[in-house]
Amino acid sequence: MTVTIFLVRHAAHDNVGSFLAGRMEGVVLGEAGRAQAERLGQRMKREDIEAIYTSPRERTRETAAAIAAACNLGLPQIADALDEVNFGDWTGKTFDILNQDRQWRRWNSVRSLSRTPGGESMLDVQHRVLGLIETLLTNSGGKRLALVSHGDVLKAAVCHVLGLPIDAWPRFDIAPASITTITVGDWGAKIITLNEMSP
Template structure:
């Protein structure tokens, strides 16, 4: 018996791409993001979802709520294993500024070795999200589960399943509001779909 996971990146917030939001408070979805989240919810209706878990960040909780409302499910369950990467002192800095930072350049070239200053190592991120997936797959066999998280967290899970190094993150696209499907069974795990962008 398999467990199917729908890894959903939160819908886009208004300033996506301009600064590193990380775990900053007050980063919610604007009207466009709310519409995108509603489309993701409608897309998942046909999947007969059983449970929805979400990162504690506001933008993910809003996206997850749109999914539970569309699928007529109980409110999403918050799980810290799905939280955004702790970017430490980089949190809130503009990408223009970060791109001049040697430590940021090293982080993007060597995700498997580098650590965000004052924050997390990507191996820690990968460990927490994979541990959650393994736990849910063991305890909720046969269920269809949505995990609403963040781009780098989803990439960490995907690279693990593909037996790829974390440094391969840049070869994967995980767009805002996208759906990636992961199936786990006694035989192992596989990626059934990657970065389905809901239009």
């Protein structure tokens, strides 16, 4: 049996790129992000999705809800394994401040050997998201699933499918409101589309 999984990054919140939102509460989609999510939902209507799983963060739940509404599906299921990276003490800091932090610079150079302060490593992130995918392949019964998560989480999954080390994360983009499609079967897994943007 072949299963198609749509890895969807949440639509943009108003301050994306200015600070590290991480697992902060109250980071929601603004007007532009809601419009992105609606376009994403319209794009996903043609994919015959059977179920949607989402990170517990507000911005991912809002994005998943827009897809579910467009596809006439029930409420998305929250999956902690899709949660944003636990950035620990870095959460909420601006990138101007973070760029002065030697540990932050190391994190962005050698993530395979780094851990966020009070948080987790990218290998931890990869382990949890792949564990969820394995569970869904075994137990969901669905053949076309959407997983709504965050850029770094989805990059960790893509690196695994492509056989790349986790430190290869800067070599490709996972933009807000993008879709990356993978298929998985007894023969393995492959990427069908990467970072597809809705019109």
